[in-house]
Amino acid sequence: xxxxMKKYNTVGExxxxxxxxxxxxxxxxxxxxxxxxxxxxxxxNGATLIKPEKEEDIINETLLPYQLVRxxxxxxPIPTYYDFNLRKYSLSQLTNRLPDAKWFKSHLEVATKRIRxxxxxxxxxxxxxxxxxxxxxxxxxxxxIREAAxxxxxxxxxxxxxxxYYSGHSLVFPLRPEAYERLRSREMNEQDLTxxxxxxxxxxxxxxxxxxxxxxxxxxxxxxxSSQLMRYVRDKPNQEYIFCSxxxxxxxxxxxxxxxxxxxxxxxxxxxxxGIEVYPRFQEGSFRNYLHEE
Numbered sequence: 001x002x003x004x005m006k007k008y009n010t011v012g013e014x015x016x017x018x019x020x021x022x023x024x025x026x027x028x029x030x031x032x033x034x035x036x037x038x039x040x041x042x043x044x045n046g047a048t049l050i051k052p053e054k055e056e057d058i059i060n061e062t063l064l065p066y067q068l069v070r071x072x073x074x075x076x077p078i079p080t081y082y083d084f085n086l087r088k089y090s091l092s093q094l095t096n097r098l099p100d101a102k103w104f105k106s107h108l109e110v111a112t113k114r115i116r117x118x119x120x121x122x123x124x125x126x127x128x129x130x131x132x133x134x135x136x137x138x139x140x141x142x143x144x145i146r147e148a149a150x151x152x153x154x155x156x157x158x159x160x161x162x163x164x165y166y167s168g169h170s171l172v173f174p175l176r177p178e179a180y181e182r183l184r185s186r187e188m189n190e191q192d193l194t195x196x197x198x199x200x201x202x203x204x205x206x207x208x209x210x211x212x213x214x215x216x217x218x219x220x221x222x223x224x225x226s227s228q229l230m231r232y233v234r235d236k237p238n239q240e241y242i243f244c245s246x247x248x249x250x251x252x253x254x255x256x257x258x259x260x261x262x263x264x265x266x267x268x269x270x271x272x273x274x275g276i277e278v279y280p281r282f283q284e285g286s287f288r289n290y291l292h293e294e
Contacts, residue, residue: 004085005082006081011049012043012045015044021084032061050069055073063087063130065218066163066165066167067080067089067165068217084276085277086251087215088217088218088251089218090218101258104226104227104230104259108291110224111224112224114159114161114162114167115157115224117157118145118149118158120146123158124142124145124146130166133276134248135213138191143195144173144193144194144197145212147195148172151199151201152172155170155209155232156171156172157225157228157229159225161221168216168225169216170214170226172229174201175209176196176208177208178197180208183210183244184244184282186265186282190210205240207242209242210245211243211245214252222251234291242286243286244261244283244285245282246280247281247283257283260287260288262283264282266280266282
C-alpha cells in the first residue's frame with residue numbers, strides 16, 4: 001500500500017483540507033468555533049496564528065491530533081504529515097508506514113505511562129465522537145463498550161500524548177462463543193452486538209477477544225497500545241484463546257496478518273459518507289506463534 005500521508009507546512013493548509021473533506025464552508029466552520037469568518041480566513045491564509053484558547057476549541061471540534069495542530073500552529077511551524085483517511089500523523093516520510101512485526105517484537109518490553117484504563121463516560125463520549133468517521137456507535141453499542149471495560153479493563157484502554165490529550169484507544173470485547181460464531185459466519189454484524197453477547201473471559205476454557213476498534217493518531221502510539229495488548233495475552237497462564245477482529249483500515253489489517261491472524265471472510269470495499277475508504281474483513285487467530293517464535 002503506497003504512502004498516503006500528505007505533508008502539511010502550515011495550520012492553514014490543514015484547516016482548508018479539513019473543511020473540504022467535511023464539506024464545510026468557511027462560514028459554517030466559523031460558526032462551529034464561535035468566531036467570525038474573517039478569523040477563519042486569516043488562519044487559512046497564514047495572516048495570523050490560532051490563539052491558545054481557540055486551538056483547544058479546534059481540537060475538540062475537529063478531533064485532529066493535538067500534536068499535529070501544535071506542530072503547525074507555531075511561529076516556526078514543524079512540517080508534519082497527516083492522513084485524514086487513517087487519522088494518523090507522522091513527523092517524517094520515513095515513519096509514515098508501520099514497522100514490520102519483527103520490530104514490534106524486538107521492542108515489546110518498551111512501555112509508556114501514557115496508557116490508562118477506560119474512564120467510562122468521559123472517555124466513551126469522546127471515543128464515540130472520534131469513531132463516527134469509521135463506525136457509528138448506537139446506544140446499545142455504548143453499553144457494550146461500557147460493559148467490556150468493566151469485564152476486561154486490561155484491554156480497554158486509552159492512550160494520551162505528553163500533554164494529556166487523547167491519542168488513541170483499544171476496545172476489546174470478551175465474547176460468548178455463540179456471538180463469535182455468528183460474527184464469523186456473517187449471521188450477525190458487529191453493530192448488532194449487545195451486552196448479552198459478552199462474558200468474563202475467565203469463565204471460558206478458550207477465551208474469545210474481539211478487537212472492536214484499536215486505533216491511534218501515530219505509529220508510535222499504535223505501537224504502544226498494541227504492545228500492551230500483546231503483553232497481556234502473552235503473560236496469561238492459559239494461552240488457549242482466540243483473538244478476532246473486523247478491521248476496516250489497511251494498516252490494521254497488515255499488522256494483524258503479520259501478527260498471525262488469518263482472513264476468514266472479506267466484505268464489500270467502498271467509501272463511507274465521509275469519503276473514507278472502508279474494507280471490512282474478518283480475521284482470527286492468536287499471537288502465540290508470533291510471540292514465541294525465535
